[in-house]
Amino acid sequence: MKHMVDVDKLNKNFFLHTQGEAKIPVFRDFGLELKPGESVALVGPSGVGKSTLLRLLYGNYKTGSGKILVSHDGGSVNLSGADPHTILHIRKWTIGYVSQFLRVIPRVPAIQVVMEPMRGRGASEEVSRDLAGKLLSRLRIPNRLWSLSPTTFSGGEQQRINIARGFIATYPVMLLDEPTASLDPDNTETVVEIIKEAIGMGTSIIGIFHDEDIRNRLASRCIEIQPINNHTCSE
Amino acid sequence: MCIKDSDHIPLLKVKSISRYYGRRIGCRGIEFELWPGEVLGIVGESGSGKTTLLNCISGQLEPSEGAVWYASNGGVIDMCVAPEPQKRLVMRTEMGTVYQNPRDGLRMHVSAGGNIGERLMANGLRHYGQVRRKALNWLEKVEIDSERIDDTPTTFSGGMQQRLQIARNLVTGPRLIFMDEPTSGLDVSVQARLLDLLKSLVTELDLSMVMVTHDLAVTRLLAHRLIVMKGGKAVESGLTDQVLDDPQHPYTQLLVSSILQP
Numbered sequence: 001m002k003h004m005v006d007v008d009k010l011n012k013n014f015f016l017h018t019q020g021e022a023k024i025p026v027f028r029d030f031g032l033e034l035k036p037g038e039s040v041a042l043v044g045p046s047g048v049g050k051s052t053l054l055r056l057l058y059g060n061y062k063t064g065s066g067k068i069l070v071s072h073d074g075g076s077v078n079l080s081g082a083d084p085h086t087i088l089h090i091r092k093w094t095i096g097y098v099s100q101f102l103r104v105i106p107r108v109p110a111i112q113v114v115m116e117p118m119r120g121r122g123a124s125e126e127v128s129r130d131l132a133g134k135l136l137s138r139l140r141i142p143n144r145l146w147s148l149s150p151t152t153f154s155g156g157e158q159q160r161i162n163i164a165r166g167f168i169a170t171y172p173v174m175l176l177d178e179p180t181a182s183l184d185p186d187n188t189e190t191v192v193e194i195i196k197e198a199i200g201m202g203t204s205i206i207g208i209f210h211d212e213d214i215r216n217r218l219a220s221r222c223i224e225i226q227p228i229n230n231h232t233c234s235e
Numbered sequence: 236m237c238i239k240d241s242d243h244i245p246l247l248k249v250k251s252i253s254r255y256y257g258r259r260i261g262c263r264g265i266e267f268e269l270w271p272g273e274v275l276g277i278v279g280e281s282g283s284g285k286t287t288l289l290n291c292i293s294g295q296l297e298p299s300e301g302a303v304w305y306a307s308n309g310g311v312i313d314m315c316v317a318p319e320p321q322k323r324l325v326m327r328t329e330m331g332t333v334y335q336n337p338r339d340g341l342r343m344h345v346s347a348g349g350n351i352g353e354r355l356m357a358n359g360l361r362h363y364g365q366v367r368r369k370a371l372n373w374l375e376k377v378e379i380d381s382e383r384i385d386d387t388p389t390t391f392s393g394g395m396q397q398r399l400q401i402a403r404n405l406v407t408g409p410r411l412i413f414m415d416e417p418t419s420g421l422d423v424s425v426q427a428r429l430l431d432l433l434k435s436l437v438t439e440l441d442l443s444m445v446m447v448t449h450d451l452a453v454t455r456l457l458a459h460r461l462i463v464m465k466g467g468k469a470v471e472s473g474l475t476d477q478v479l480d481d482p483q484h485p486y487t488q489l490l491v492s493s494i495l496q497p
Contacts, residue, residue: 014481017485017488018488055480059477060480061480084460084473088459105456107428107431108431108434116438120438
């Protein structure tokens with residue numbers, strides 16, 4: 001069966017030109033395969049590059065060398081070296097991403113922030129608003145907050161806005177960076193349900209879940225990321 | 236899932252644009268494509284050639300070399316060699332420019348309604364009632380009180396003038412908007428409001444936009460793609476979040492690491 005994501009011989013270094021030309025290697029010849037409907041958890045110590053990998057898979061970080069093949073629009077696209085227009089298209093239809101940070105224009109109401117991916121796909125205002133409202137209710141964001149900008153929300157509320165925004169549209173692949181990190185038990189349970197439903201509908205997942213119990217409930221296998229060498233070398 | 240995007244040809248194709256001022260380089264060898272609904276940010280320090288580049292692609296300055304292919308409603312034209320009347324028509328009906336200083340883009344002693352109506356009338360709308368109705372409609376869209384329709388922009392605040400300029404440009408339904416530092420003269424609360432307005436107009440009207448700015452935070456929120464300029468050349472380009480989160484060029488790294496975090 002064709003893979004949803006196929007990472008082959010991935011290399012990534014960060015070069016810090018403004019800080020004495022430091023070179024920080026993160027991945028060397030890294031490989032990963034994600035099958036349709038599979039849910040994979042990334043494990044490894046803090047700073048090993050789990051979030052970096054998700055960012056590379058989303059095109060947020062630039063690949064040094066190697067391939068990141070993504071099954072998209074009936075074909076296979078190499079994300080590494082793809083032009084921005086193609087990456088935007090992949091983000092719109094194929095790969096969703098829930099990060100730990102919410103970045104929004106001040107003053108834009110929370111419900112609009114959540115609706116945006118659907119509006120971007122061409123769904124009507126009404127349909128998008130309806131879907132957003134259902135998700136927000138489910139995630140226990142009180143109605144009176146919907147028209148306010150999430151910049152003023154608490155950490156847990158912002159995280160739930162992020163999750164609602166990530167799950168309002170369905171994607172064949174979802175990247176999840178600690179989706180339940182700052183949530184209370186009830187909301188954590190809801191988020192686990194939402195993720196399970198997505199998996200049930202055929203979404204493949206690559207996620208970082210620090211809570212072992214949640215990881216066991218959501219992931220069908222784990223991939224351990226090994227530190228390649230932790231020291232920084234100047235050149 | 237249905238992928239129905241009809242946007243499989245770029246709206247604008249900039250081919251190796253250079254502009255020299257005598258022996259001095261304004262900008263050199265710039266290339267990019269802009270797709271319908273996309274916002275491109277051009278960033279860099281003062282004197283890096285941002286505005287020269289913007290003026291070359293918006294038809295306001297003749298480049299020394301290169302081509303600007305624009306997919307107009309009437310077919311693809313090269314803006315650099317198209318006959319003047321054809322170029323003027325396209326610029327008037329399908330493009331718009333929002334200047335950093337509203338005084339460059341507005342007629343300061345004509346009423347707000349007149350400023351909006353002017354382009355409509357230049358494009359052939361003659362019915363006064365219709366012009367006024369459209370003007371009122373656009374004042375509302377850019378959040379200017381309709382009672383101010385007969386006041387001149389000289390009586391408006393900076394933020395209102397900038398919003399009026401946007402209304403004046405968008406009233407004729409252009410497909411491509413050029414903006415030169417649209418938010419730089421405004422205080423931050425007004426800036427956020429203008430960003431929100433621009434973002435919703437871009438989505439609602441499927442507008443494409445080329446925006447020159449030195450404010451990286453503005454580009455993160457508004458632009459899909461970035462070109463970083465230094466000394467007239469593009470030193471780095473790519474997806475906005477990729478350029479800002481994983482900058483490759485030393486100059487881009489310096490720019491990004493110099494942002495103040497409030």
